[in-house]
Amino acid sequence: MSENASSREREEAISVRDVTKIYRLYDKPIDRLLESVNPWHRNYHRDFYALNHISFSVGKGESVGIIGTNGSGKSTILKIITGVLSPSFGTVHTKGTVCALLELGAGFNQDYTGIENIYMNGTMMGFSREEMDQKLQAILDFADIGDFVHQPVKSYSSGMFVRLAFALYISVDPEVLIVDEALSVGDVFFQAKCYHRMDELKRKGTTILMVTHDLGSVMKYCDRVVLLNRGEKISEGRPGEMVDLYKKILAGQYTGHEDFVDKQDFGVNSIGASVVEELKGKAAGEAKGAEEKGKDREQEGKGKTEPEGKEKEKAGGGDSLMMSRLSLNPDVKHYGNGKAEIYDFGIFDERGQLTNVILKGEYFSIREKIRFHDRIDAPIFTFTIKDKRGMDLTGTNTMFEGKETKAVKAGDEYICTFRQRMNLQGGEYLLSMSCTGFEEGTHTVYDRKYDVASLTVLSNKNTVGVYDMESELTLERHEA
Incomplete structure (x- = not known):
């Protein structure tokens, strides 16, 4: 292996190689039993390929998005990368501290208070009690659920629950952040805080792998995009190109013969x-x-x-x-x-x-x-x-x-x-x-x-943002 190739490999934070995930589907519940006891090893199932030979990598400090229609295998590949699922074939390697925002609050105990769940989940993520003591106030400030943090989480509203879960997972400053539709939680003000936090992590060089249906988030945060459809990897490349191809799939106009090349954005x-x-x-x-x-x-x-x-x-x-x-x-x-x-x-x-x-x-x-x-x-x-x-x-x-x-x-x-x-x-x-x-x-x-x-x-006058509200300005000066 050349020195350049070796350098590139060392810089990979996530490596997915030829990953396949197969589920066995049975028409009737009894077929599962018949297959297990059949002495001639007769198959009563059909294979469903949730993922079919998927390969891609995410470089250190890179932001990569995964997009595709429902059932394309986006969440499945994230669960395999985080170890929640095992692949049928293929390998996955990650480097650095990984924080996964998959199903927010999935590890919470409903009878524990918010504080107790913070410490319990922090321990599960590998942090000591002393480290969680230092992070606690920042988590509480971000979640902003007040005194409810001392109540059992089963008494929380759905909004309070996801606010606490997101605040916990986003506060650990991971080297690799994996996000599955987590940026759509809470009200518009909390979402703004979430996006701001994502910006901070990106500027710090955190490696981000995200799945979302929000194409605006894909365009804003991702350096590169992987497009999946029905368990197959269709293509990967620049966000604009992949979003255009995704829209083509949504419109039923994808033929499988498109040729997308890596090139500079038209401008x-x-x-x-x-x-x-x-x-x-x-x-x-x-x-x-x-x-x-x-x-x-x-x-x-x-x-x-x-x-x-x-x-x-x-x-x-x-x-x-x-x-x-x-x-x-x-x-x-x-x-x-x-x-x-x-x-x-x-x-x-x-x-x-x-x-x-x-x-x-x-x-x-x-x-x-x-x-x-x-x-x-x-x-x-x-x-x-x-x-x-x-x-x-x-x-x-x-x-x-x-x-x-x-x-x-x-x-x-x-x-x-x-x-x-x-x-x-x-x-x-x-x-x-x-x-x-x-x-x-x-x-x-x-x-x-x-x-x-x-x-x-x-323009001889640009304002903030992408468009001008054409504000009319009035000034009144009152001298002392």
């Missing part, structure tokens, strides 16, 4: 710095003119009529495809059953010009042209704006907006225009869009394009 680097600079240079002159208009710009934007906007968009687009004049993702991912096709789209600023650059505070439009290749009863048109890590920031669709769409047949076309004010902070964003619908009650994707174009927002 400044993949567009090309020169292209972005050219776009910014083009917008600089527009920004200067718009700045001189001052407050009149907003009133002017509100006063525009729809026909005027459409005329400018047509003038900007000409006879060629609108999207040919935009900065596009060279490796855009799209899928659908092909009944509809978004064959063209455009981004228009407040002056009706095609551009990837929008000034913060101005109105802009996203225009989609959709051609239909089959009958669809009620198509839905959408757009989504994401950050470079792939987290959905905003977006809407015709159903949300209450716009009824009529049934279409092969050869029909729709032109859909979304017009709104740009309140996102200055920065680089990604635009996705789709045409979907419902067939016999099932959500169906006809054409979905992920991260199809960049969207640069220019």
Whole structure:
């Protein structure tokens, strides 16, 4: 083994190699007995593969998420890693102190008080009485359940119970933290404390392996994501790519032939710095003119009529495809059953010009042209704006907006225009869009394009967070 390979291996905090978990399923309870006493070793069961040859590793200080639909094996693999279950085949190795937030409070004695359960579980995790004495106040402060900590936990509400359990498990400063849907406990204020604590652990270099259905948490905390489906490992890679593939599975559009390669998030680097600079240079002159208009710009934007906007968009687009004049993702991912096709789209600023650059505070439009290749009863048109890590920031669709769409047949076309004010902070964003619908009650994707174009927002005033609330400020000074 080379020195580099050896170094990488030493840095692995969790190593999962070819792990398989098989359960025997019996049609009738008596079949279990018949199989055990049958002298010819006849099988009365069928094998169910909860996990089928799963391999991945988590490096020291890395945050890795596991996502997948219900029944994909996410919780099973965590239980195997923590030793709650044994694999049928394969090996698992962990390095360092491991804290597992699987079933919160599973080790609590219902007749013990909160204090007694803290010490009992601390001992089970390998801490001495003196060490737990030092941690006790921090645990009580985090749980914030008051004098109930001196009462038997069987008298607790479900919220108080999980607050105490989470406070206990999160306070031990583990080297490896394993979390299974634990961040959804308690009210919104307690969840905020939990997320803040997770941020602290991540900054300290704690290795984190988490399972969650909250894709926002995956995008925020994970450096890498493993996607499971029906016990199989589908892929692993950057959060944005895996979340997109997961959404494809949810929509029933996964074929098993997707090729995801590790690459930089589509943004400044993949567009090309020169292209972005050219776009910014083009917008600089527009920004200067718009700045001189001052407050009149907003009133002017509100006063525009729809026909005027459409005329400018047509003038900007000409006879060629609108999207040919935009900065596009060279490796855009799209899928659908092909009944509809978004064959063209455009981004228009407040002056009706095609551009990837929008000034913060101005109105802009996203225009989609959709051609239909089959009958669809009620198509839905959408757009989504994401950050470079792939987290959905905003977006809407015709159903949300209450716009009824009529049934279409092969050869029909729709032109859909979304017009709104740009309140996102200055920065680089990604635009996705789709045409979907419902067939016999099932959500169906006809054409979905992920991260199809960049969207640069220019701003001379950024506030806190991802969007601007456009606060109006009043100051009153009273001299002594």
